[in-house]
Amino acid sequence: METQIKQLIIDALMIEDTEADDIGTDDLLFGPDSNLGLDSVDALELAMEIERVFGVSIPESEETRKVFTSVATLMAYIQQHQGEA
Secondary structure: OHHHHHHHHHHHOOOOOOOHHHOOOOOOOEOOOOOOOEOHHHHHHHHHHHHHHHOOOOOOOHHHHHHOOOHHHHHHHHHHHOOOO
């Protein structure tokens, strides 16, 4: 699932010159310390793609920021909420 999430980030956000192995599991995805430099628009696009691919909705809330911290936090959230409907 880890590689799938990394590839989803690359594909959904059309990040060029980046491969799944270039994204560390615990690397920050957003903010000034992020290697990817993602922003709130990217978060919205990524949330929609996660819902489409994994069937997991990520509601807009303060919790959302924590979910999008890294690939590891995204993976944990998806695993915890997959199958809920």
